[in-house]
Amino acid sequence: xKVILIEDVKSLxxxxxIVEVSDGYARNFVLPKKLGLEATxxxxxxxxxxxxxxxxxxxxxxxxxEAFAAELGTKEVILRIKSGEGGKxxxxxxxxxxxxxxxxxxGMEIDKKKIQLAEAIKTLGVYEVSVKLHPKVVGKLKVxxxxxx
Numbered sequence: 001x002k003v004i005l006i007e008d009v010k011s012l013x014x015x016x017x018i019v020e021v022s023d024g025y026a027r028n029f030v031l032p033k034k035l036g037l038e039a040t041x042x043x044x045x046x047x048x049x050x051x052x053x054x055x056x057x058x059x060x061x062x063x064x065x066e067a068f069a070a071e072l073g074t075k076e077v078i079l080r081i082k083s084g085e086g087g088k089x090x091x092x093x094x095x096x097x098x099x100x101x102x103x104x105x106x107g108m109e110i111d112k113k114k115i116q117l118a119e120a121i122k123t124l125g126v127y128e129v130s131v132k133l134h135p136k137v138v139g140k141l142k143v144x145x146x147x148x149x
Contacts, residue, residue, distance in 0.1 A: 001026045002039035004047055009035050016047060062134055069139030072108065072131060077101040077141065080148040083124060092120035098129060098143055121145055 001023045005015055009030070013019050018039050021030060030036040037043045079101050083089045099112040116130040116138075124145050131139045 003030055003036040004039050004043055005030075005036045007035050016051065018044070018047075062136060065134035065137040068108075069131075069133055069137050072110075072133075072139040072141050075102070075106045075108070075141060076126075076144055077105050078144045078146060080146050081124070083147045089122055089124065092122045093143070093145055094120060098141075101143075102141070115141075 001021060003019055003021055003026050005013055005017050005019060008014050012021065012030075019036075026036070026038070031038070077098065079093055079097060081089050081091065081093060095112040095115040095117060098115055099110050102108050102110050110131060114132050116132055121127055121143065124147055127143045127145065129141045129143050131141055133139050
């Protein structure tokens with residue numbers, strides 16, 4: 001019997017696959033536990049429509065992330081930090097402060113978890129920070145760290 005898997009099944013396959021299983025296994029395990037559906041014409045068409053819809057949504061999300069990354073590349077945020085003699089700073093700039101500055105200065109929402117810092121910013125200057133917007137899209141943001149007066 002051919003079965004369309006609704007969920008990942010360890011010994012059979014991944015969600016969305018059409019697999020051949022014995023009739024007893026399908027009737028006694030796969031179908032009662034709602035791990036799969038019988039592969040009828042209607043169910044196969046529904047699966048194709050669902051996959052097409054998922055691909056369309058994924059493409060739209062990718063395009064939106066690319067557009068956001070392009071807009072983000074033109075922005076620069078200014079952060080102020082206390083510093084002593086010789087430009088030595090007290091404390092550091094973390095992703096939370098960068099996310100808040102982007103929200104306040106640019107009006108754009110960025111999750112602090114998506115901002116990637118190799119190490120905390122502890123000196124004055126201009127830095128280019130990576131922001132992972134999508135698994136395939138990484139945007140760049142300029143962060144200008146200045147002395148607080």
